[in-house]
Amino acid sequence: MTTTAPAATRMAPVVWALGLTQIVGYGTLYYSFSTLAPQMARSFGWTEEWVYGALSASLLLGGLVAPLAGSAADRFGAARVMSVGSIGAALALVATALAPERLSFLVGLAGMEVASAFVLYSTAFAALAQINPLGAQRSITLLTLIAGFASTLFWPLTALLNGALGWREVYLVFAALNLLVCLPVHGWLGRVSRRQRASGPDGRATEVPPQIDGARAGRAQLVMLLAFALLGFVSSSILVHMVPMLAALGLGGSGVLVTTLFGPAQVLARLVNMRFGRGLSQPALAVIAAAAMPLGLVLLALSAPSAPGAALFAMLFGLGSGLSSIVSGTLPLALFGTAGYGRRLGLISSARLVVSSVAPFVFALATALASPRLSVAMVAGVGIASTLCFAVLWASARAVAPEGKGT
Template identity: 45%
Template sequence: MQISPATLGMGVSMTVGYGTLYYSFSILAPEIARDFGWSQSFVFAVFSIGLLGGAVSAPIIGRLIDRFGARPVLVSGSLLAALALAALSMVQNGWQFAVVTLAAEFVSIAVQYDAGFAALAQRHGQEARSHITLVTLVAGFASTVFWPLIQWLLTLMTWREVYLVLAGLNLLLALPVHLLWPSRRQPVGEASRDTDGAAARQPVSRRPQLVLMAVSLSAGGFVLSAMGASLLVLLGNAGFTAAVATLTGSLIGPSQVAARLIEYARRGVLSPPVTGLIATGALFVALALLFAAALYPAVAVALVFAVFFGIGQGLTSIIRGVLPLHYFGTAGYGRTMGTLSGIRMVLSAAAPVTIVFLNEQVGVAAAVGCLLAMGAVGLVAMLGLARMPSLRPEGER
């Protein structure tokens, strides 16, 4: 496949979407708390509630993409994201901060993977898999780029001014990509009739696939969200030194990128369900290793855990986009993605507080045991899904 400049541009815009609306918070939250005299737990609780706003907006945005196409939704998302980030720079009290944070997370879905994958599916149909993989390769560096960038900006300006810079990046980098995004292949009316027709023809038959997909992706989302927030804490409580914990965490990123590179290079060799099994299987093996390390700390076990976890994390982002395309086709893709994302984000928002609570009240083994159970649920659901037939129209096979 020849690399498409539009796809690379989408990867850049997704990097901006995640960097400014998601990864920025962990760096700016302590500054905000210190400035207002709030506890950090309050600030992060507001952010967790804000993530639920994304769960509410995901199905709505998915339906808008199906009806009007991805480009107007992406363009509107960039403008609203810039507005929300600029508004965050002007908050003066707790309720304003809560309302604006909720609004920012509500619109974030329109500039992150769900909208980006839908745009690629509308443009490339069943050929979108390699484009989705390329976008995740580029956007996978969002934290690598934005964490040091924001830390550097904080040496030059206040957190309020940083939010204005982040708003500007949405306007200067992401908005032009979305404005230039090619129009959808099908006329809006035709796509809408196809979507309605598919739903009418398959009111019940697609439910088993959809349920199993939702269970597997949501279980994986719970694991990834919890680990992103608490991995270093869990490793420390398991008896590992800070140096070992940092080394373990640093191995996840390269493993994630390596898995996506292999998937991109070998695209089409493995079917999406098989890739899903590899992703969920790798996460389960990683969590089993982490559980063993929580009981009997061993550096080698922790390092192997990081490699398997990186593989699972890297492939999970891809299967989020390609499994709905494989099983249901392009008709109603935005709505399907929105439904799946809404369910996944509810569990993702609850994950960090759940695991931290278990770790503090019961112990690290119980916290990791909960994650292992969720990993097992995700793997079993994916095994069931892999046995299900594809329901996409004959013309897309």
């Protein structure tokens, strides 16, 4: 107890500093896009659908690069990788802002999403694990709570700036934020990480041992990747189409009001987990996170157009979404330990982004060919499959626990 408490105290400024860079990163590289997309479309003579298609392709590219970013974090240190990513993000934002025609705009947008792989959650989680491995799970929970305010802050901020400037000037302002705010913080975190490693035995930080290793680890990692990919399909399908989906199910104007419950439910789930979830294993938390989403969808499909049923759906879906952000960082650390942690996070991010890039199209196609209710049921089925995968991981972890592999 006496050895871990000081480390936990020192982690507070680290987590808050990383939280700041995650808010700026997600705000400038992701959440701002929907506000600026109409102006972008007019600038290049595109429809908004084409602009969002360009974003989907860029997200796919970012997902393919994510494992490389994770491996670099393991090899060179996550904070150093994030410093390089901050420079890359600033350059990509500038390139996009100055793009004179469509092709250069696409290149700049692709650069933004590639940079995202180096500065957002996956690499940030790896940084926390490298600085304080034994306290990383709690730090990850707090980080997701802080970063959850990115959309709350940057949607109105982007709209305010866009009203006074154009979308190009907004991106130039955002490039400056990545250079002047994120880069110095990531540089400081690099120094903290090096000092932490130097203070450990033999110049290495204390490592978290794997709970599942040997031949079982390979199979468990494949199940984990499949589980997160399926969960990414569920999340992306519904979040992109939530408002029109609720309208198609007969909610009408009340559908917009229902969606406002999603964000608070995300934050509440993270708060409750941080306060009361210490005794809960990470595989069990993953099952709860995954199960909440299809449960909400089943209730929506059965109760629509009932407003109370839709409200319960939004709260359950927000709960699952909020917890899934946590377990995407804590589950691989708990099951497989510190070694290769960055690369595992990159693979998880890749699996989710690749599937998420096509999920909205698949949902729209299913709705056109069948009906909104059947489409919701289809996505719920995918969510149930994800839950079963996480349940398999939970059972595997419980099976090896008596052998002294951890809890």
